[in-house]
Amino acid sequence: MKRLGILTSGGDCPGVNAVVRGAVLAGVRTGQYDFVGYLDGWSGVLSNNSVPLTLESVRGLSRLGGTILGTSRTNPITSGGAPAVIASMERDHVDGLIAVGGEGSLAAARILGESGIKVIGVPKTIDNDLSATDYTFGFDTAVQTATEAIDRLRTTGESHHRCMIAEVMGRNAGWIALHAGMAAGAHAILIPERRVSLEQAAAWVLSARNRGRAPLVVVAEAYVPAGQDAPYFPRGLDTFGRPRLGGIGYLLEEQLQELTGIECRATVLGHIQRGGAPTAFDRVLATRLGMAAVRAASKGEWGVMVSSRGTDITTVALAAAIGELHTVPEDRYLEAEMLFG
Numbered sequence: 001m002k003r004l005g006i007l008t009s010g011g012d013c014p015g016v017n018a019v020v021r022g023a024v025l026a027g028v029r030t031g032q033y034d035f036v037g038y039l040d041g042w043s044g045v046l047s048n049n050s051v052p053l054t055l056e057s058v059r060g061l062s063r064l065g066g067t068i069l070g071t072s073r074t075n076p077i078t079s080g081g082a083p084a085v086i087a088s089m090e091r092d093h094v095d096g097l098i099a100v101g102g103e104g105s106l107a108a109a110r111i112l113g114e115s116g117i118k119v120i121g122v123p124k125t126i127d128n129d130l131s132a133t134d135y136t137f138g139f140d141t142a143v144q145t146a147t148e149a150i151d152r153l154r155t156t157g158e159s160h161h162r163c164m165i166a167e168v169m170g171r172n173a174g175w176i177a178l179h180a181g182m183a184a185g186a187h188a189i190l191i192p193e194r195r196v197s198l199e200q201a202a203a204w205v206l207s208a209r210n211r212g213r214a215p216l217v218v219v220a221e222a223y224v225p226a227g228q229d230a231p232y233f234p235r236g237l238d239t240f241g242r243p244r245l246g247g248i249g250y251l252l253e254e255q256l257q258e259l260t261g262i263e264c265r266a267t268v269l270g271h272i273q274r275g276g277a278p279t280a281f282d283r284v285l286a287t288r289l290g291m292a293a294v295r296a297a298s299k300g301e302w303g304v305m306v307s308s309r310g311t312d313i314t315t316v317a318l319a320a321a322i323g324e325l326h327t328v329p330e331d332r333y334l335e336a337e338m339l340f341g
């Protein structure tokens with residue numbers, strides 16, 4: 001029997017455990033594979049830190065948030081590269097890898113794949129910013145969580161006649177803001193893809209107030225107002241050198257209050273959007289992606305990412321998947337904009 005290694009890399013995301021369960025069930029029940037799970041992303045691969053994954057160890061996992069394998073943002077390319085990964089796989093008698101990750105982790109997987117390592121990617125991110133797949137699992141859960149939170153902000157906002165501002169995640173793309181904002185009936189949605197001016201945002205807030213509504217603004221963490229050139233990140237860089245986004249909501253609270261004269265309150269939803277149990281949609285998507293990754297391995301389809309297309313699960317070359325980020329197109333924003341103010 002052959003062996004597959006599974007690792008989860010980048011930010012965690014509701015549904016990762018369902019991928020692990022789907023893969024192990026598919027491989028073990030068809031009698032084709034047994035599995036090891038590498039702990040804490042690529043760092044577990046490089047240090048041979050793995051655990052056996054059996055039918056028993058994945059029992060009940062599809063509804064569990066987070067990742068039982070742990071995750072990290074370790075870069076395998078700069079920490080030993082392909083030779084170190086190959087040596088580790090040989091020690092563990094691992095034939096191929098299933099890498100569950102976002103655009104960064106899958107970029108690393110692609111480079112390793114081009115060096116001859118058998119690897120299959122599974123697209124994971126609440127941000128939904130990966131190309132070549134209709135949706136990434138975790139996105140639906142994040143939107144659901146954000147929508148519930150924004151609905152709650154609305155009732156307190158209405159009671160106090162305030163403008164409520166909800167800041168949601170979205171490092172490169174405003175998908176969570178767009179969907180949660182539309183679902184919750186936001187009067188303005190501000191995303192990184194559109195350089196909306198603060199004056200325009202204030203006009204939407206005032207228009208909602210003039211109709212007797214308590215204005216509701218949803219802003220993605222990476223929104224850049226017109227006239228500025230970079231996202232707001234008052235907390236500096238993280239340990240991997242990435243800007244620690246988060247806080248633009250508080251800045252907008254001051255600026256919109258100043259521009260409109262309406263009392264504003266901001267809430268930053270942060271990691272609440274990434275935690276907890278996945279929605280039914282994400283459980284099904286993640287399980288199917290995990291099963292499809294094993295199917296691809298059994299057909300010798302390496303260097304691909306499993307992908308959701310309509311109701312099908314298919315495979316695409318890793319290179320195609322990570323080439324360009326999947327951001328909110330103009331027509332989707334203009335459609336939502338009709339509802340603002």
Ligand SMILES: Nc1ncnc2c1ncn2[C@@H]1O[C@H](COP(=O)(O)OP(=O)(O)OP(=O)(O)O)[C@@H](O)[C@H]1O
Pocket residue numbers: 009010011012072073074075076077101102103104105106107108111124125126127240
């Ligand atoms: N272009 C790249 N080539 C090789 N390795 C990369 C590349 N970009 C990122 N990485 C590595 O992959 C790690 C994970 O990337 P990143 O932090 O963007 O998370 P992710 O997998 O995209 O998930 P998410 O963004 O959803 O949290 C990075 O810390 C870095 O080590």
Ligand SMILES: O=P(O)(O)OC[C@H]1O[C@](O)(CO)[C@@H](O)[C@@H]1O
Pocket residue numbers: 011102125126127169170171221238245274
């Ligand atoms: O958990 P960390 O490392 O602070 O990363 C936060 C980032 O990860 C994501 O949740 C997923 O990429 C982004 O939306 C957010 O900017």
Ligand SMILES: [Mg+2]
Pocket residue numbers: 010102103104105
């Ligand atoms: Mg990323």
